[in-house]
Amino acid sequence: MITIPITLDLLRGALSIEPTERGLRPHRLPDWARQQYDDGQLEMAESQPSGVRLVFRTPATVIELETLPTKRDYVGAPPRPEGVYDVLVDGELVAQASAPGGDVITIDLATGSSTTQPGDPSTLRFADLPAVPKTVEIWLPHDETTELVALRTDAPVEAVRSGKRVWVHHGSSISHGSNASHPTGTWTALAAAQAGVELVNLAFAGSAFLQPFFARTIRDTPADLISVKLGINIINTDSLRLRSFTPAVHGFLDTIRDGHPDTPLLVISPILCPIHENTPGPTGWDLTALAEGKLAFAATGDPEEVAAGKLTLSVIRTELACIVAQRATDDPNLHYLDGRTLYGEADNAAHPLPDDLHPAAETHETMATRFTDHAFAQKGPFSQ
Template sequence: MISTPLSPELIHGVAEVERVDRGLRPHRLPLHVRERDIDPQLRLMEAQPSGARIAVRTEAQRIELDVQSTRVGYRTMERPRGAIDIVVDDAHIRTHPLTEGDAIELDLATGGSSTTAGGVDHIVLDSLPTGRKTVEFWLPHNEAVDLIGLRSDAPVEPSPKTGRIWVHHGSSISQGSNTTHPTGTWPVIAAHRAGARLHNLGFGGSALIDPFLARVIRDTPADLISLKLGINVVNLDAMRLRSFVPAVHGFLDTIRDGHPTTPLLLVSPLYCGIHENTPGPGSIDVSTIGTDTVQFIATGTPDDITQGRLTLRVIRDALAEISASRRDDPNLHYLDGLKLYAAADTVIHPLPDALHPGPEAHRLIGERFAELAFGTGGAFASA
């Protein structure tokens, strides 16, 4: 078997890779942001490489990949493990569930944490088709991972990076919460259908219109940009309407400093019944802890919107008005999130935890986004 050193050239969809004792650690945010700007929640999320993949061209019929993951869980709450998807010439051929790796367990009651060390996952692909092909390992959307070793029975080389670069920023829904495997997140589904090269900046609990995220997007190569904003601002009760509107304008202005004419799509929140008319903060329904499905609730008061507190309905109206007020920017577009997932969709595809879409809803959202954004007349339609 030929051992190929893992290198940044083999990895798509990340800001950079860090060389650690075990190998290479992909990061979705650059070092200067990780060192200064992010909080512990975002630090955990950015290290989970949603949308990232190792991609090689090869004639090999056997390839082996060694990885060591780090998962985050909560005491008394079971969370699904991550997985790595194997895609050959754009066809998904297998999902490898992670069974090893380190575990960080958080205690919501005390704020404490504990860490348990684990082993290495060995992923073996054999009986691959003969001839030259592209093999991709899509990395887990919900666990951090160190890339340790890559072996094959024929040489491998970096796969060409083709397709328009689509930079997307959003919340845990964009990162992939509640889906079961990395190519099942709605942005990956949309990117695959559209032939786009995804760089996913969806971060659980962290789409908060942070100025440093605007600077990251400003400085990241992009042919297409989308921003799905609102749900985290509501469920963290992070802003009032007075501060939300200028913050979004400032976020857009910063991005435009680096991408003055790039198609930019502003996407409002999907339907989420608990926050449609009720402000945050959101919380876990403590009565559901220890059950099969933990549920989220909104703890605000609907009447508080008169004091400027935010609900999803208020945010949709505000984002539509922001987009309309920037009509001097012909490449800025607006998409109502209810066109991706609306109240009627909850009948067939309910939110399992009252907040995040399940796997089938992710597919629905991804297919609709591909049609509405990349299809004829969409913000990202090819010229």
């Protein structure tokens, strides 16, 4: 077996790599951006490699990937599913695996406290691959922080250029892939595959509230297509009021346009989420469900405060539509999509949000197809 150095030219979807004591940790934000925040939720979400994959061309029949995962265990809740690694050969899913062991972070949702138990790396082995030159993609778990310890093959590998258009997407946990069952099953990964584009997923669970360093990261990242799905995390955290939300959106878009003045840019409002359609945040844990061993969320805000500027999903959709309409008079490549096109009232009746906040795995497939049908249609915002 040959040990292959893991470098950025073998990684897609990662913007930087951090050397650790045991390996390399891919990051979806550049080093300078990670120095501008001290937030545990974003640190966790950013280090979870949603959309990050090793890509290379090789005639190898055996590939080994040694990794060190970081798993999360919530006190009183059912065990989280293991992170999944998807292996694609020439675009077709041929194998899946999970890495046992690793570090474990135990989180007490009632108190907010956590402890970490160090663990050992695991080696995933993918054998009996076709003995011909082929493009191999190893998609890392979308919801499990992963350190890459070693990549080994029984034949040389080379980096490849895709030649596809690059789609940079920013959003919340829904775009990050919450409740998707595997990394190529998130709605963003599915849509990218359907449309034949390269995904750079800058969606960060629980952490998207118009931070300027996100906009600067998008500004500085090569992109042929850009979409930003805005709103739900702002309500979850009750971080802005209407008076500050509007200029923050303008500033976010202004910064993106500084680096991508003519790139197709699609602003997407939140999908339907009944608990917050007309009730503001913050979002809290549903303690009744938690007592029954289930993870669910609840709106804790007061609808009477909307008149004073507190945000709901209905308010945010109206404001985003107005902002895009105003700017589009001078920016013909700016577009708007109501998130309820991807998941709306009828969908919620047939496939309710399992935890009252995130769509189920099968809903990711529906959202992907609807997004592709809209954005990549003949006269859609991302048409050729």
